[in-house]
Amino acid sequence: MLSNILNRSNGRSGDGNIILLATDGSKPALTATKKAIELAKATGAAVHVVCVKEDVMRTPLEQKGEDVAERDLIGIHSKGGEVAMEWAALSSVPSVLKVYDSGPVVGAILDYARQIDPSYIVLGHAGRSGWEKISLGSVAEGVMKHSPYPVIMTRGYDDAYIADILELAVAKLRIPEEAEEEIPQVSMEDLHLGKKLGIAFGTLLAFLIPYFGLGAISSLSVGTATTKVLGDANVAVIWILLLFPIGWVTAIVFHRMASTAEGKA
Amino acid sequence: MTSVVTLLIVVALIAVSLGVAVYTRRSARTSSEFYVAGQNISWLQNALALTGDYLSAASFLGVAGAIAIFGIDKTWDGLGYFGGYIVLLALLAVPLRKVGKFTTSEILTTRFKGSKSLRFGGMMGAVVISTFYVVPQIVGAGALLQLLLGWNFTFSVLVIGALVIAYVTTGGMRATTYNQIIQGVVLWGAMLIIMILMLGATFGFNPGDVLAQADNMIPPKLASALLANDPSVPDFTTLTPEEAIAFVSGKLTGQNTALTPGTFAPNWMNTMALAAGLVFGTAGLPHVLTRYYTVRKPKDARTSTIGVLLMIGTFYIMTVFVGLGAMYVLYPELMGYFLSGKSAIAQNMAVPLLAEQTGGEIMLGVAIGGAFCAILSTVAGLLITIGTTVSHDFYKEVINKKASDRREVAVAKLSIVAMGAMAVGISLGMADQNVSYLVTLAFGMAASIFFPVLFMSIWWKRYTREGALATMIVGLIVSVVFVVATLGEVDSVLGLPVLVNPALYSLPAAIIAGIAVSLVTKDVGDVENFMRKAHGKTE
Numbered sequence: 001m002l003s004n005i006l007n008r009s010n011g012r013s014g015d016g017n018i019i020l021l022a023t024d025g026s027k028p029a030l031t032a033t034k035k036a037i038e039l040a041k042a043t044g045a046a047v048h049v050v051c052v053k054e055d056v057m058r059t060p061l062e063q064k065g066e067d068v069a070e071r072d073l074i075g076i077h078s079k080g081g082e083v084a085m086e087w088a089a090l091s092s093v094p095s096v097l098k099v100y101d102s103g104p105v106v107g108a109i110l111d112y113a114r115q116i117d118p119s120y121i122v123l124g125h126a127g128r129s130g131w132e133k134i135s136l137g138s139v140a141e142g143v144m145k146h147s148p149y150p151v152i153m154t155r156g157y158d159d160a161y162i163a164d165i166l167e168l169a170v171a172k173l174r175i176p177e178e179a180e181e182e183i184p185q186v187s188m189e190d191l192h193l194g195k196k197l198g199i200a201f202g203t204l205l206a207f208l209i210p211y212f213g214l215g216a217i218s219s220l221s222v223g224t225a226t227t228k229v230l231g232d233a234n235v236a237v238i239w240i241l242l243l244f245p246i247g248w249v250t251a252i253v254f255h256r257m258a259s260t261a262e263g264k265a
Numbered sequence: 266m267t268s269v270v271t272l273l274i275v276v277a278l279i280a281v282s283l284g285v286a287v288y289t290r291r292s293a294r295t296s297s298e299f300y301v302a303g304q305n306i307s308w309l310q311n312a313l314a315l316t317g318d319y320l321s322a323a324s325f326l327g328v329a330g331a332i333a334i335f336g337i338d339k340t341w342d343g344l345g346y347f348g349g350y351i352v353l354l355a356l357l358a359v360p361l362r363k364v365g366k367f368t369t370s371e372i373l374t375t376r377f378k379g380s381k382s383l384r385f386g387g388m389m390g391a392v393v394i395s396t397f398y399v400v401p402q403i404v405g406a407g408a409l410l411q412l413l414l415g416w417n418f419t420f421s422v423l424v425i426g427a428l429v430i431a432y433v434t435t436g437g438m439r440a441t442t443y444n445q446i447i448q449g450v451v452l453w454g455a456m457l458i459i460m461i462l463m464l465g466a467t468f469g470f471n472p473g474d475v476l477a478q479a480d481n482m483i484p485p486k487l488a489s490a491l492l493a494n495d496p497s498v499p500d501f502t503t504l505t506p507e508e509a510i511a512f513v514s515g516k517l518t519g520q521n522t523a524l525t526p527g528t529f530a531p532n533w534m535n536t537m538a539l540a541a542g543l544v545f546g547t548a549g550l551p552h553v554l555t556r557y558y559t560v561r562k563p564k565d566a567r568t569s570t571i572g573v574l575l576m577i578g579t580f581y582i583m584t585v586f587v588g589l590g591a592m593y594v595l596y597p598e599l600m601g602y603f604l605s606g607k608s609a610i611a612q613n614m615a616v617p618l619l620a621e622q623t624g625g626e627i628m629l630g631v632a633i634g635g636a637f638c639a640i641l642s643t644v645a646g647l648l649i650t651i652g653t654t655v656s657h658d659f660y661k662e663v664i665n666k667k668a669s670d671r672r673e674v675a676v677a678k679l680s681i682v683a684m685g686a687m688a689v690g691i692s693l694g695m696a697d698q699n700v701s702y703l704v705t706l707a708f709g710m711a712a713s714i715f716f717p718v719l720f721m722s723i724w725w726k727r728y729t730r731e732g733a734l735a736t737m738i739v740g741l742i743v744s745v746v747f748v749v750a751t752l753g754e755v756d757s758v759l760g761l762p763v764l765v766n767p768a769l770y771s772l773p774a775a776i777i778a779g780i781a782v783s784l785v786t787k788d789v790g791d792v793e794n795f796m797r798k799a800h801g802k803t804e
Contacts, residue, residue: 054294058442058559104296137295146297188726188793191800197724200355207351208544211344215540218338218526219533225526232477236526240340240585244578247351251574254355255567262564262802 017045020118022109022143024051025080027157028124030165033084035154036122037091046094048116051081052108053101083169106142113149120150127156192261199261203254207247214239274630275413275637282451282638286444308565310446312572315556317445319346319577320452321398321643322405325636326613327701328581329456332588333615334486334599334699336479336523338530339588342701343581345543345708347574352716353548354570358557360723360799362566367558368551368650369715370658375798376722377730377790381663386737390714391551391654392684393741394707395647397748398550399688401703402647403429404695406640408613409633418609418696425640426689432641433648433685434678442559448642453580455635459616460583462623463590472586479523479589481510485596485611487521487528488513489603501600509597523592535765539705542768546708549715552643552650591615594622612699651684652677695752705766706748713740713771721779723799726792732783740775747771 021036023029033049040047081097088095100108113121125140144151159166218225218236225236324346331339366372370387377383403426410421468474492498492513501509521528530536547553560566592599595618602611610618620632656677661668668676695703718736721728747767750758757763761770 104293106295106297110297137291139295142295142297186797186801188796191796193724193726193796193800196800204352204355207348211348211544212537212540214344215341215536216533219530219536222525222527226524231473232480232524233473234480234524237337237476237524240337240344241582243344244347244582247347248571248574248578251351251354251571255571258359258567259564 017043018116018118019045019047020109020113020116020121020149021047021049021084022052022121022123022139023049023080023084024105024139025083025169026124026126027162027166028126028154029080030083030124030162030169031157032122032124032154033080033087034162034165035152037084037088037093039122039152040088040093041091045119046096047084047088048096048098048112048118049081049084049088050109050112051097051099052103052105053099054103054105079169079172083165083172086168087165105139106146109139109143110146113147118149120152121147122152122154124157125153125155196258196261199257200254203250203257206253207243207250210239210243210246214243268626270626271630271633272413274627275634278451278631278634279637279641282447283444283641285447289443289446308560308568309572311556311560311565311569312576313449314442314445314559315449315553315569315573316453316576317447317449317642318552318556318646319573320449320580320639321704322402322613322636322640323701323704324577324580324584325452325456325639326405326409326616327401327699327704329584329588329591330613330615331529331699331701332585333591333595333619334484334603334611335529336482336484336521336525336589336592337585338526338528339701340581340585341530341536341539341543342705343584345540345705346547347578347581348544349547349708350570350574350577352544353553354567354574356720357548357554357723358566358570359563361554361557361719362560362563363801364723364795364798367555368654368658369549369554369719370654370662372719373722373733374662376792376795377733377788380730380734382734383730383737384658384663386734386741388654388659390737390741391658392651393745394549394711394714395551395651396684396688396691397707397710398552398704399644399647399685400691400695401698401700401707402640402644403688403692404698404703405613405700406637407692407696408609408700409617409636409640412610412614412617413633419693422689422692426685426692429641429644430648430682430685433645433681444642445556445646448638449576451635452639453576455631456580456583456587456616459620459623459628459632460587460590462628463587463594463619466623467594468590475586475590475593476524478593481514482523482592482596483513483517483520484523484528485592485599485603488517489600491517491520493604498604501597501604504597506593506596509600510593513596513600523589530765534762534769538709538764538766538769541772542709542712542766543705545712545716545768545772546705547711549711549713549719550708551654551711551715552646555650555653556646587616587619591619594619609696612697648681648685649677652681655680698752702765706751709766709768709771710741710744710748712768713744713775715740717772717775717779721776721783722795725783726796727783727789728779729783729786730788730790731786732779732781735782736775736779739778740771743767743774744771 019036019040021033023033036047081099085095085097098112121143123140123143128136128138140153144153226234228234229238328343331342361367364372364375366375368387369390370384373383373387374380403422406425407418407422410416410425411418464470530539557566560569595615598618599611602608617629617632621629656673660676661673714737717740718733722733744767746758747763747770750763751765755763
């Protein structure tokens with residue numbers, strides 16, 4: 001049975017077999033990486049590595065809170081793909097890397113699987129439990145549940161088994177994650193600071209003048225402010241209710257002017 | 266003490282909103298669906314998250330609550346909270362997104378590299394502003410518990426403080442962003458339902474009728490102060506709204522009505538101080554700036570902000586009618602609470618009380634549950650901001666550069682507990698204050714400490730390191746002195762009258778200090794690269 005799965009060729013012959021490895025660079029994923037490449041070498045298959053970045057709305061501390069929840073793992077995440085590629089090269093196993101810039105993680109892994117039609121998928125089970133599992137869920141279990149392909153899941157990790165691949169991963173970690181940002185090389189004059197500030201202030205005044213104007217009329221000319229103009233609504237009430245649409249129009253006009261100015265720049 | 270039905274609805278609403286937030290975050294990892302297009306976070310999601318973060322107890326309870334006791338003079342709060350986003354949109358949103366830094370400390374040290382004193386100033390400012398913003402949330406939650414369970418205010422505040430700190434430090438850091446999105450929708454919807462029910466039950470679906478009634482009422486806060494020692498005052502709780510309004514109007518002819526400006530801020534200096542503090546405050550609020558982190562593209566920073574303006578603008582228009590309608594419907598109750606010394610309820614509870622009168626136990630549950638959710642999500646956002654600033658901007662950058670992520674999170678949690686405890690302590694002394702009023706003070710501080718320093722750093726090439734420090738120090742000192750003076754009911758400081766908001770003094774003082782010091786110093790930092798990042802084309 002097992003050998004049937006391991007040698008499942010999906011109609012391809014000989015060395016055309018593909019193993020799909022999903023990794024996030026964590027210790028359980030490194031275990032799966034090593035295992036997948038061993039299997040590929042033994043069966044003459046190629047390894048396709050899929051790595052999914054999570055593009056979800058998180059503030060920096062939220063992100064760190066989640067990373068710390070994975071404190072038993074190694075936080076190299078998106079570099080997991082590069083580690084797998086290097087390990088495959090060291091083992092002389094042909095490999096291909098596919099990176100998704102956004103999730104859902106399970107959905108992206110299965111999407112790639114459908115494209116390459118692998119013999120089977122290999123991934124590691126992080127072993128989360130309790131609140132961490134409730135709040136983050138399990139990618140491995142999600143893939144198991146929905147995959148039309150056989151799945152080999154490694155559970156947890158053994159430090160002795162992954163010692164060598166971990167060394168490679170840690171070396172990757174030391175390389176700073178973000179390269180120095182590219183700064184657009186334009187002269188100060190070409191930034192048109194004065195013009196941009198002019199557009200910003202000009203449109204802002206369209207709101208600020210009636211806004212502070214309400215303050216002035218309310219405090220300096222209460223008689224005018226309380227003059228009825230529309231049924232029981234006095235000048236102050238009408239002015240207050242009009243300030244909101246004035247604000248909306250100001251914002252939209254500013255957006256259009258700023259977009260046009262950026263388009264020309 | 267309210268009914269079991271109400272209590273169950275409150276608990277269910279909180280549980281469901283937290284549950285949905287966690288579920289959404291989880292399914293962003295584990296859903297098996299995958300669409301190549303549309304995976305990016307949309308401006309609408311960002312707009313909702315910003316709205317949920319922004320609409321706190323102050324907006325949900327405080328704004329309509331204050332209009333219900335002061336009349337239209339208190340629409341300033343909503344107008345200012347709204348206008349603040351226009352200032353943020355026009356002057357800061359896109360440059361901040363382009364620089365890619367979202368705390369004042371980080372923005373300043375991107376231009377003025379390696380400045381420990383600016384980092385420290387940025388951290389102090391964020392802590393002071395956020396703590397002052399947390400206080401009204403806890404005061405509001407305390408008053409809600411008082412109304413819901415009949416506990417006394419001190420006990421309520423201690424319980425809610427402990428719960429909030431425990432929530433944020435254990436699980437609350439997860440899925441906060443999704444929680445904000447849900448809050449945005451829940452609060453906006455709850456206010457709409459309360460307004461429709463109120464208009465239907467009392468005003469024949471005619472908003473004009475609300476204004477007609479408002480024109481005949483003397484605001485309860487003013488009336489109760491004038492009638493406090495009048496022996497002819499009846500037991501208001503036995504009167505109908507018409508009887509109560511007629512009695513007060515008969516006694517106090519010629520006083521301001523609910524549609525007369527000036528009841529809260531009685532002269533031009535007070536009015537302008539409040540208006541300036543509010544409109545320039547939003548752009549300096551640490552938790553608002555941090556939220557732009559999740560906006561992907563500079564252009565999205567603008568469209569998201571316009572989305573927020575639409576959401577909160579319509580929300581504050583609703584509060585005008587809900588507040589004035591609540592004044593009419595609850596006139597006897599509000600007068601009764603003030604005259605019997607229960608001003609904590611009169612100040613902040615008009616929206617839940619109105620919900621109960623118009624929609625029974627169920628709507629009371631929705632209003633209290635909605636308010637609790639608002640408080641939880643806003644306090645979580647604020648405490649997380651404090652945690653980030655102390656742990657990342659200060660501890661990691663200044664004290665221990667080699668700190669691990671785990672240590673950084675531990676420092677964040679410790680600072681959250683410390684600041685939360687301090688906020689609870691301050692809240693205990695603020696029982697009788699309107700929560701929106703307390704928030705306006707935090708806005709005044711943000712307008713003085715952070716707005717000028719951010720504005721000048723981003724737009725002025727001649728601004729210097731020392732000028733930035735002077736701006737923050739002067740803004741911090743002047744605004745804190747005047748906030749303490751106004752809360753302590755001191756009449757004047759150094760010959761200057763103490764106003765309802767510090768900004769009329771502290772904002773110009775901070776700007777003048779920044780300009781003056783910049784003109785006599787030279788260190789403009791890495792100005793060229795900073796300006797290229799902030800204003801260059803990087804779509």
